[in-house]
Structure formats: C-alpha cells, structure tokens
Amino acid sequence: MQQTDTFFPPSINLAGRLVTFGEPQVMGILNVTSDSFFAASRVSGAEAVVARARQILDEGGTMVDVGACSTRPGSTPVDEDEEWRRLDGALAALRRELPEAIVSVDTFRADVARRCVQEYGVQIINDISGGERDPQMFETVAELGVPYVLTHDGSLSPTPSAADEAWLASVARYLAERLQRLYDLGVADVILDPGFGFGKTLEQNYLLLRRLGDFIRLFPSCPFLVGVSRKRMVWQLLGITPDEALNGTTVLHTVALQAGAHLLRVHDVRAAVEAIKTIEAIDAIDAIDAIEAINRKS
Numbered sequence: 001m002q003q004t005d006t007f008f009p010p011s012i013n014l015a016g017r018l019v020t021f022g023e024p025q026v027m028g029i030l031n032v033t034s035d036s037f038f039a040a041s042r043v044s045g046a047e048a049v050v051a052r053a054r055q056i057l058d059e060g061g062t063m064v065d066v067g068a069c070s071t072r073p074g075s076t077p078v079d080e081d082e083e084w085r086r087l088d089g090a091l092a093a094l095r096r097e098l099p100e101a102i103v104s105v106d107t108f109r110a111d112v113a114r115r116c117v118q119e120y121g122v123q124i125i126n127d128i129s130g131g132e133r134d135p136q137m138f139e140t141v142a143e144l145g146v147p148y149v150l151t152h153d154g155s156l157s158p159t160p161s162a163a164d165e166a167w168l169a170s171v172a173r174y175l176a177e178r179l180q181r182l183y184d185l186g187v188a189d190v191i192l193d194p195g196f197g198f199g200k201t202l203e204q205n206y207l208l209l210r211r212l213g214d215f216i217r218l219f220p221s222c223p224f225l226v227g228v229s230r231k232r233m234v235w236q237l238l239g240i241t242p243d244e245a246l247n248g249t250t251v252l253h254t255v256a257l258q259a260g261a262h263l264l265r266v267h268d269v270r271a272a273v274e275a276i277k278t279i280e281a282i283d284a285i286d287a288i289d290a291i292e293a294i295n296r297k298s
Helices: 046-058 080-097 110-120 137-144 165-185 202-210 212-218 232-238 246-259 269-297
Strands: 011-014 017-020 025-031 063-067 103-106 124-127 148-151 190-193 263-266
Touching (some): 025 269, 080 110, 165 212, 202 212, 263 269
Parallel strands (some): 124 148
16 A cells, blocks of 8 residues: 555544554445445345444444435435434444444435434444535534545536546645635544545546545545445446446455555445455565665665
8 A cells, every 4th residue: 555645644533432544444335225326235124234234344344334315326315304214223223233333324414414423423424425415514523523524526516527637636626625624613534535436427537546646645634535336437447237346346446555545435345355455465565675675775
C-alpha cells in the first residue's frame, strides 16, 4: 500500500474507541432492500440480517454497512417511513445478537441518521449524497458526534463531463469545500469517498481510480473509502453482469490498495480480505529490501 506523507496513519473515533487505518480494513455491505443492484446482497428478516452480519465479521470484515434505501442508477428511493421501518428491524436484531459490531448506516436522510445513532448506537453515517439531498445532514452529524462518510456524487453537482484534469480538480474542490464545512461545524472524523459510479462516466471512473493516490495525498488526515464492488464500471467494461463481476472487482480493489486506500466497501468480504493480505505480503518484502539497503549503506 502506498504511504501518505503523514507519520501517523489516519484514524477515526468511534464512541471513544480509536480505529486506526495503519492496515486497510473491509466494510461489508448488508442491504435490507428489495431492489439493490446486486441481488445476492439483499436480505430480509432478523435471522437473515444477523446471519449476513456474522458472515461479514467471520470473513474478516471489521464494519457492517446497513442500507435500507437503494440508490442504484434509475431507482426511486423509498420514503423515509419505509426506510426507517426496514432499519429499525435490522438494527434491533444486530444490536441484540452482535452488540459489539461496528455498524454504519447508508442513508442520506438526517432524521433517519439521528434515530439510528440515538436509538441503536450506530457508529458511522454513510451519506452517498455528500449532504446534498438533505441540507440538515451536516448539522445533524455534528450534533450526534459520529464519523461521517463524505461522498462525491457527480449527478448532484455541476461538474465537467470530460474525463480530464479539470474534472479531477472539480472532484477535489467538492470534497475540500464540504470537508471544511464539516470541520467548521465540529465534525472531527470524516471518511472520504470519491464516489465511484455516482454520476460518473466509465472513463471518469477509471481516471479517478488511476489518480486515487493523488487524492489520498491531498487529504492525508482522512481515511479513504473505495466502493467499486460489482459496480457498472466493472461489468459494463467487461460486457458481463453484476453476478459475474467478482474477478473484475478484485482487480480494482488491488489497484485501489496499491494507491493507498484505507477502507474497501464490498459485497464479497473474503475476497477483499485476501486481496489486502496479498498486497501486504508484497509491501513487507519491499520494507525488508529497504532496511537491507539502509544497512548496506551504514
């Protein structure tokens, strides 16, 4: 994994527990929806919710990201009451059976985020809209005092259509401006997500991945989340379906890890953990070679 210029790796405070990203971590996806783009990720009922969460943790995931409102391209979001009804049942089951699990909730609604944190102690709010869909989200997260995933969604803000340096600069400005707003409100723990697949062309997605290391160096105090799992940028390029996109996903995870990604949001936890272990083994050899080179010079 590529190192940033900071001496200490980025970290977040989860209700008094410091989580440091010296090594990349995996966030497993748990969808309590009926229309998420990858059918195998959907679960319903308390028993299935707990079984999926256990699978995520048993396979090496450290966080469970629960979503109850699909945001796939072309979908119509369910209303707030239905989103909460789904989350209420899922979170109750998770807290009853897996009380120590680190749980993130994927929502763009401030009131839903508030209830998840206050009623179930959810540790992270993952907002794919970057605060654009609900203007109260930033203030709510600041009041709740929980880490926030800030995502770039090109469909919600005017950005150039070309895949070039001007477009990359617009993404960086978007993240920087909203990050400063969060800091000004007192939100100390922000995870950045460049938003692969959200309002981006195929070319823009791959340019962003190619330059991911530059973004990570630009924001060295923030962990970077990468969510490419089985997305259109994989299966459209290869002419396959989301069900067939695990191999392509793993390739992109490997590229992201080499660029310095700190957190992978995935459907297939075991495969992502194996990718991390493989890259770490290569990095360990590089570290040994560097130490031997220093010793030879001394």
